[in-house]
Amino acid sequence: MIERRRQIQVALHLFGDLVATGLTLPLAYWFRFRLEIVEITKGVPDWEHYLILAPKALVIWPTVFYFQGLYQRRRIRSRADEVIRLVTSVMFSTALLVAFASFYRPSDFTYSRIFLLFFGVCNLVLVVFLRWIISSLLGRIRRSGRNLRSVLVVGAGELGRKVVDGLQAHREYGFKVVGYLDDDPGLKDKGFHGVPVLGLTANLEEVVQFQRVDQVILALPNSAHHRLNQLVQTAGQLLVDVKVVPDLLHFFVATGGVEELDGIPMINLTQIPLQGRHQVVKRLFDIIGAAALLLVTAPLYPWVAWRIKRIDGGPAFFSQVRTGLDGRSFKLYKFRTMRITAENDRTWTRTGDDRVTPIGAFLRRTNFDELPQLYNVLKGDMSLVGPRPEQPEFVDRFRARYPEYNTRHRVRAGLTGWAQVNGLRGDTSIRQRVIHDIYYIQNWSFTLDLKILMRTLWQVGK
Incomplete structure (x- = not known):
């Protein structure tokens, strides 16, 4: 069921991108040769010359979008990050289309550079607009209580509560938090923000099956790191999505890679991406x-x-x-x-x-x-x-x-x-x-x- 829902979301975005790209061709042609925003000096070319670009565009665009991660199957998305990815993807796709239009064209015909510029701009506007419509429709459906995914949060401390706050603040993501699991005996039968503590972490399998959980989010403090591996293994065997939220105050990623001294590997823990x-x-x-x-x-x-x-x-x-x-x-x-x-x-x-x-x-x-x-x-x-x-x-x-x-x-x-x-x-x-x-x-x-x-x-x- 989860996989089918994900495929529907990806299919909607793919369909929207193809529609946007298909509409871009006549729209850019209309802007360039009918509205005459920029003066035409060499006459109006036949529409058929530009129509042959459609198959190329309908292959280039989804391919580039795929490799840019725009068809990843996830509900939690940053709109700003998606817009940046869309801008770079459309620019790269347009550059590829320009290359095809330059090298694979009739010997007696040259494509208008202004048309290709209009194509890129119009396509970006249409893609962003249609993706916004699709996201808004999905958000409205989820806010109405449909197409929801049940979530169990392991860890009822500050980190876990912050995760729940975030999920509840964004109902358009479509997550319903069924409860917490926590080994603190003082939290038994308590609740936070309307979400109950359902038991101990040892009850993970039982609660997942009883509550029909779709996703388990592990939000444990750094002091509970020794339990994390076992919980990941247990949750992974239950055919549910598993996500881990690190306690970032104590969590550092070794971004510097590995250096070597006479065959001895040394991990650089202090190097950061913003260097060189x-x-x-x-x-x-x-x-x-x-x-x-x-x-x-x-x-x-x-x-x-x-x-x-x-x-x-x-x-x-x-x-x-x-x-x-x-x-x-x-x-x-x-x-x-x-x-x-x-x-x-x-x-x-x-x-x-x-x-x-x-x-x-x-x-x-x-x-x-x-x-x-x-x-x-x-x-x-x-x-x-x-x-x-x-x-x-x-x-x-x-x-x-x-x-x-x-x-x-x-x-x-x-x-x-x-x-x-x-x-x-x-x-x-x-x-x-x-x-x-x-x-x-x-x-x-x-x-x-x-x-x-x-x-x-x-x-x-x-």
Whole structure:
């Protein structure tokens, strides 16, 4: 049953992509040769010349999409990640189509380059639109209580409850949590967020069969690691999906691979993805991105400065020492959002804080107060994406409480970060921020940076 449901979801996306690609050909032809958005200088070619591209496109597109992971059978999807994959897939597919159109064409005919450009743009719009429709329809069906998958969460601690919170917050994913299993005797017959504790981990097989569970999620703390292998083996024999949620505060992935010393393998546990050429590429992206954003936002600066100075006549900008890459201190710049009398008050601001000025509240809400940090990015103190920098006194305090905290300083601090786009701003859990920052550092990719920037723009625009 689970496999059939997955196949239906994949088939719907494949069908939508084929329909979108099939419609793109006449649409691009219409835009190029009927609307004449760009002047036609060589006459209107026969439709049949372009129609022969259809079979090639209908093979290229699903093939590229498949290898880009766009037909993976999973319900939990990141929309930002999917859009990035779609953009890169459509660009690559269009490039392949251009190659075919250039080398395999009638000797007396040349395809319009503007048509091929329209083809790529129209296809991206149609593919994204049809996938959005399919996802919305599936989400509506699941929110109505149909097409659900039963989930059992092993571990009723903080990690397990966070998993349940996430599943309940996204009903469009179609998961119904039937209960927890946990070996803590104090949790027996209790419940959290309306989900009961059904028994001990030893009852796994019995509960899976009785509750007709489709998926088991193992969300145990690092201290319970010794039980994990046995639970994975047991669950794997029950013909259900098995997923493991690592306790990320204590979970590090050896991304550096294996080095060898005279035949002795050595695993590099401290190497991170953002090293070598990746650092160079990211730095170039930071410089170009920060310069472009400065040019776009520069007209706002005089107006913002004037509004700030109107409040109490104080300076428009505020600077503060923060800790960045390799633990080095640097001076961070912001638009001043607090009254000048609160300058020496180092406590964190909270909702409704009377130290924040009216224009300051607006700047904080829209994140416009961070715009001067584009200068920090150009200087090399910061990056567009990375862990948010803290004041040195807070760094010392958090480092004493969380030994992993210093890992944050292995990359440049950022204007925005993985923790921030997941709602961890201001007066929120430091532990959760550390978890998200370490996840970003250990799993860095250019795609992840783009995903974070897209989510940041979405949140600012809301």
